[in-house]
Amino acid sequence: MSDKIKPEDLDWANLGFGYHDLPYRFRAYYKDGKWSEGGLETDSYMRVSEAAQSFHYGQEIFEGAKAYRRKDGGVNLFRPNMNAQRMNRSADRLLMPHVPEEMFVEAMKQVVKANQEFVPPYGTGATLYLRPFYFGTTPMVGVHAASDFTFEIFATPVGAYYKGGLTPTAYVTGKLDRAAHAGTGRAKVAGNYASSLLPGDEAHKAGYSDVVYLDPRLHENIEELGSANFFGITKDGKFQTPKSPSILPSITKYSLLALAPEFGLIPEETTISINDIDRFAEVGAMGTAAVISPVGSITHEGKKHVFYSETEVGPYTQKLYKRLTGIQFGDEEGPEGWIVDVPLD
Ligand code: PLP
Ligand code: COI
Numbered sequence: 001m002s003d004k005i006k007p008e009d010l011d012w013a014n015l016g017f018g019y020h021d022l023p024y025r026f027r028a029y030y031k032d033g034k035w036s037e038g039g040l041e042t043d044s045y046m047r048v049s050e051a052a053q054s055f056h057y058g059q060e061i062f063e064g065a066k067a068y069r070r071k072d073g074g075v076n077l078f079r080p081n082m083n084a085q086r087m088n089r090s091a092d093r094l095l096m097p098h099v100p101e102e103m104f105v106e107a108m109k110q111v112v113k114a115n116q117e118f119v120p121p122y123g124t125g126a127t128l129y130l131r132p133f134y135f136g137t138t139p140m141v142g143v144h145a146a147s148d149f150t151f152e153i154f155a156t157p158v159g160a161y162y163k164g165g166l167t168p169t170a171y172v173t174g175k176l177d178r179a180a181h182a183g184t185g186r187a188k189v190a191g192n193y194a195s196s197l198l199p200g201d202e203a204h205k206a207g208y209s210d211v212v213y214l215d216p217r218l219h220e221n222i223e224e225l226g227s228a229n230f231f232g233i234t235k236d237g238k239f240q241t242p243k244s245p246s247i248l249p250s251i252t253k254y255s256l257l258a259l260a261p262e263f264g265l266i267p268e269e270t271t272i273s274i275n276d277i278d279r280f281a282e283v284g285a286m287g288t289a290a291v292i293s294p295v296g297s298i299t300h301e302g303k304k305h306v307f308y309s310e311t312e313v314g315p316y317t318q319k320l321y322k323r324l325t326g327i328q329f330g331d332e333e334g335p336e337g338w339i340v341d342v343p344l345d
Helices: 053-057 081-094 099-113 190-205 249-264 275-280 315-326
Strands: 025-031 039-041 060-064 063-069 075-079 127-138 148-159 169-173 210-214 222-225 228-236 236-242 265-268 280-287 291-300 304-307 337-340
Touching: 025 099, 025 190, 025 291, 039 099, 060 081, 060 190, 063 099, 075 099, 075 315, 081 127, 081 222, 081 249, 099 127, 099 148, 099 265, 210 236, 222 236, 228 249, 249 265, 249 280, 249 291, 249 315, 275 291, 280 304, 280 315, 291 315
Parallel strands: 169 210, 169 291, 236 265
Antiparallel strands: 025 039, 025 148, 060 127, 063 075, 063 127, 075 337, 127 148, 210 222, 222 228, 228 236, 228 280, 280 291, 291 304
16 A cells, blocks of 8 residues: 555645555446446555456556646646547557546546645646556456456646756657557557657666657658657748657647647648758647647757757747646636536535
8 A cells, every 4th residue: 555645745836747646546347348337446556367458468548638726726627528539549449448438527527526635726837637547457368358447547746747847858869669650659558658668768868858759660750759749830930740640649739739820820730851850940849748848959860950949948839838728727718618627516
């Protein structure tokens, strides 16, 4: 048993991106072709067979989302239905039954409400990170799909994913792939992250923030930045992000593609060659954990390419960050349906 944390133990402004064992998580179980009703549980540990499918053959998918404390004390979720829909597309790829979208979103609300004293205060920049995950539990040694599954959502308060938050960091291209061309890169599958550990470690040891993954067929086109999608602002006013079958369709990316025209930027999903990155005035990583993290430089084959500045954030990156987080924390009105209020009593 790990010790449960208390809100007064937390330094909200200096949280980092770590796990804390909070009082409640939601669990539901799939057995005999149907879902249990599911509900909140207090024990963060689970009892699972040593031969559970997911330990050996990797039927495990997950999601990442955040709950945001508003100025009025309420709490927002940001586009939670998109997480539910993406989880079910990941489920299709790994031959797992769908999690009902309504159960998924309601479970998110229940977990936030039950752990509401751990939603960081407005103004600290911190949020309550929600981690839905879903895995096969049927005991087996042959390679088959499981028939029994557990779905859980836990929560943990988090600060910035990359040290420094909105300050530029340095990236480097890698030679190893996180996913195959027609593999599982589009799905949020645990195995993709296992593949990313070694290239990530090599980049960190060389002093970089993370890896720039190139496409697995040609090793020429930009795919992802560590655990986030890539964007670049071209010198002629386009917001560009890679189009590829092996990258994760990021909810933050679709949101920024929708917001870019508000700043006069033309949104574009397109092929982005690593040999043509000097056309970008600004570059950044985008994702739930990363939010918008400016990229100061990318080093490729020993040559460093600097975007805007290695120490200062570019003007479009700043504007997009302010707009996105303004919507998420409820300071600004966003497009219809993006914000879901969490009833707290
Ligand atoms: N790419 C990868 C590999 C990720 O793990 C994530 C995180 O979820 C993202 C991109 C960003 O996706 P989203 O904006 O939906 O969080
Ligand atoms: C997220 O942004 O939610 C992620 O899942 C990225 C990482 C923490 C795995």
